[in-house]
Amino acid sequence: MRAKQRVTMMKKLVLYGLVFLTAALVCLALISGIFRYQAEQKPPVSSIEGERILLPPPRSDGAFSVERALAERRSVRHYAPRSIRQSDISQLLWACQGISGPGGLRTSPSAGALYPLEVYLVAGEVEGLSPGIYHYLPADNVLETIRSGDYRADLSLSALNQSAVSEAPAVLVITAVFNRTTGKYGERGIRYVHMEAGHAAQNVYLQATSLGTGTVSIGAFHDGEIQKILSVEDETPLYLMPVGYLL
Ligand SMILES: Cc1cc2nc3c(=O)[nH]c(=O)nc-3n(C[C@H](O)[C@H](O)[C@H](O)COP(=O)(O)O)c2cc1C
Known part of the structure; x- marks a missing residue:
């Protein structure tokens, strides 16, 4: 039992x-x-210096018409207090200087296809990206980490305290390497580089509008201070373009 x-x-x-x-x-x-x-x-979070971060592939088609983007484009200086998607950042960078044709032709025209412009991203609140300064490498659709940390406040201070720069979740900075163009066109090349910055900035405006984000071309800043923040003493900063969702 x-x-x-x-x-x-x-x-x-x-x-x-x-x-x-x-x-x-x-x-x-x-x-x-x-x-x-x-x-x-969640996209991977990254911030190691020199590290390359592959961006989401940009779209070359969309439902928002060019006419509508032109009609609705405005300079926007206040943004919704939320982070910006990495896919939207990728799209904005591509609109600015991305590759769109054979042999490295880009979304913005360039005198002699010499491409004197460089684009940097000062990221504060970008999904999947640690706060930091990144260099956009169009050929590989990659961001290369320059330095970690949130530099939006420093950037704003160098731009006469313009609050759009510190409020936006991210800021695109367009710089120029003049001798890429003046090497071929001499003095006249200076004019060409300035024209190209205008083309690139307008592309960002139109793309921002179609994404439901806002931006503003900022030309008022101290060149030397921006150069120091970005660690680009050999390049001339031409535009700061804060980007963020509309309020
Ligand atoms: C070369 C250039 C520099 C500019 N700099 C600034 C600036 O430093 N700060 C700012 O708030 N807006 C700046 N703007 C934006 C203009 O103020 C704006 O385009 C103008 O008021 C017209 O408004 P809209 O862009 O909404 O049509 C600049 C625009 C250009 C083209």
Whole structure:
């Protein structure tokens, strides 16, 4: 009788053990599934100097017409207090200086296709991107980390305290390497580079409008201070373009 009871007890113990083990395995699978889902939702966060971050591929088509973008474009200096999607940043950078044709032709025209402009991203609140300063490399659709940290306040201070610069989740900075163009066109090349900055900035305006974001061309700032913040003593900053969602 006792032996029979012992066997029954053992069977019960094995059964309970199996039930417990199955429940634990199901829980583990659920938890790891949740973590995997969350990891898939968030783009990787990055901030190591020199590191290259591949941007989401830009779209070359959309439902928002050029006419509507032209009609609705305005300079926007106040933004919704929320972070900007990495895909929107990628789109804005592409509109500014991205590759759109064979042999590296870009979205903005360039005298002699010499491309004297460089674009930097001062990121404060960009999804999946640590606050920092990044250099846009059009050929690879990549951001290269220049330095980590939130430099929007410093940038704003160098731009006569313009609050659009510190309020926006991110700021595009367009700089120029003049001798790429003056090397071929001499003095006249200076004019060409300025014209090109205008083309690039207007592209950003129109793309920003179609994305439901706003921007403003900012030309009032201290060149030397911006050069120091970006660590680009050999380049001339031409425009700051804060970007953020409309209020
Ligand atoms: C070369 C240039 C420099 C500018 N600099 C500034 C600036 O430093 N700060 C600013 O708030 N707006 C600046 N603007 C934006 C103009 O103020 C704006 O384009 C103008 O008021 C017309 O408004 P809209 O762009 O909404 O049509 C600049 C525009 C250009 C073309």
